Amino acid sequence: MSDCLFCRIVAGTIPSKRLFEDDRCVAFEDVNPQAPTHVLVVPRRHVATLNDLPALGEEGEGLAGHLLRVAAEVAKGRGHDGPGYRLVLNCNAQAGQTVFHLHVHLLGGRQLGWPPG
Ligand code: AMP
Ligand code: ZN
Numbered sequence: 748m749s750d751c752l753f754c755r756i757v758a759g760t761i762p763s764k765r766l767f768e769d770d771r772c773v774a775f776e777d778v779n780p781q782a783p784t785h786v787l788v789v790p791r792r793h794v795a796t797l798n799d800l801p802a803l804g805e806e807g808e809g810l811a812g813h814l815l816r817v818a819a820e821v822a823k824g825r826g827h828d829g830p831g832y833r834l835v836l837n838c839n840a841q842a843g844q845t846v847f848h849l850h851v852h853l854l855g856g857r858q859l860g861w862p863p864g
Contacts, residue, residue: 748793753848757791766821771813774821774853783856784825784832788818794849797838818853827855835863 748754755761756775763775766786777785790810794800800807815834822832832855837844 748848751793751848752846753787753789753850754793757789766824767817769817771810772817774817777852782854782859784822784827784853786818786821786853787850788814788821788853789848789850790814795847796844797836797849800849814849814851818851822853822855825855831855831859833859 752761756763757773763773763778765773765775767774770791772788772790774786774788777787779785792810794803794807794810800811803810818834819828822828832853835852835854836850837852
């Protein structure tokens with residue numbers, strides 16, 4: 748979608764600090780980091796929210812698993828696998844979703860509080 752921020756980042760028309768990309772997803776640094784590591788993993792195809800994933804059937808299931816695997820690999824690459832890290836997926840406004848293109852936040856590098864705000 749041409750008016751979607753993360754579609755533009757995926758297309759490269761808006762710059763980002765990319766850490767990883769493959770045929771299904773792109774991982775890049777969050778512009779407003781909330782931890783020493785704050786990376787976003789987004790699918791290349793536009794999916795607005797997690798609510799829209801089940802309609803994609805097996806492709807959606809595969810995509811969800813892939814986003815998690817890539818997040819885990821980026822976390823390991825940063826050395827967060829041992830100490831620990833957090834993945835966050837905000838779905839819709841009450842959860843704090845502000846960009847309506849599915850994304851997984853990877854947070855690591857500091858002690859993270861629980862429960863989240
Ligand atoms: P959410 O609130 O879950 O929708 O997360 C959206 C995230 O996108 C926030 O953490 C923002 O800091 C981040 N963000 C917004 N614009 C950009 C951008 N141009 N490049 C990288 N991250 C961005
Ligand atoms: Zn999009």
